[in-house]
Amino acid sequence: MRNMIKKVIVPALVIVVLFAVLRPLCIQDGKCNYLLLLLLMGIPFGIGKMCVWMVPRGFDLGGTLAVWTMNFLIGGLIGSVVLLAMVGQAIIYLSVFLLTVITGIHKIPRIK
Numbered sequence: 504m505r506n507m508i509k510k511v512i513v514p515a516l517v518i519v520v521l522f523a524v525l526r527p528l529c530i531q532d533g534k535c536n537y538l539l540l541l542l543l544m545g546i547p548f549g550i551g552k553m554c555v556w557m558v559p560r561g562f563d564l565g566g567t568l569a570v571w572t573m574n575f576l577i578g579g580l581i582g583s584v585v586l587l588a589m590v591g592q593a594i595i596y597l598s599v600f601l602l603t604v605i606t607g608i609h610k611i612p613r614i615k
Contacts (some may be wrong), residue, residue, distance in 0.1 A: 507600060511593045518586070521547070541586070542579040548589070549582025550575075 521544045529540040559570040604606075 510596045510608035511600075514593055517534025518544070518590070529611045537544060541583050542576075545581065545584075545586050546575060546578045547586040549580065552581050553578050571605070 522540070525540060525543045526535060528543065529536045553574070557570050557574055559567040562570065
């Protein structure tokens with residue numbers, strides 16, 4: 504049950520909260536821009552996964568803002584992939600959990 508909470512419920516709640524908070528920012532002409540929404544939702548997941556940050560040195564204000572914007576764009580792209588992987592992992596884990604509950608088989612034999 505602890506794995507169910509960790510792998511399914513918590514990521515789903517985080518995704519729902521991010522969707523609810525960021526969706527009003529992505530409305531353009533009465534329609535939602537889902538690509539922008541996915542990019543914005545990926546920022547919290549991708550910033551922590553970035554290995555290299557570009558640090559602005561010797562730039563004026565415009566150059567510094569451009570470098571920070573590039574950092575957030577790269578973090579959003581990485582985070583979008585991580586977000587989609589988390590959704591896939593949650594779907595797989597939930598389907599395996601439901602399969603084990605329905606069939607009563609608690610150990611799935613491994614094929615060698």
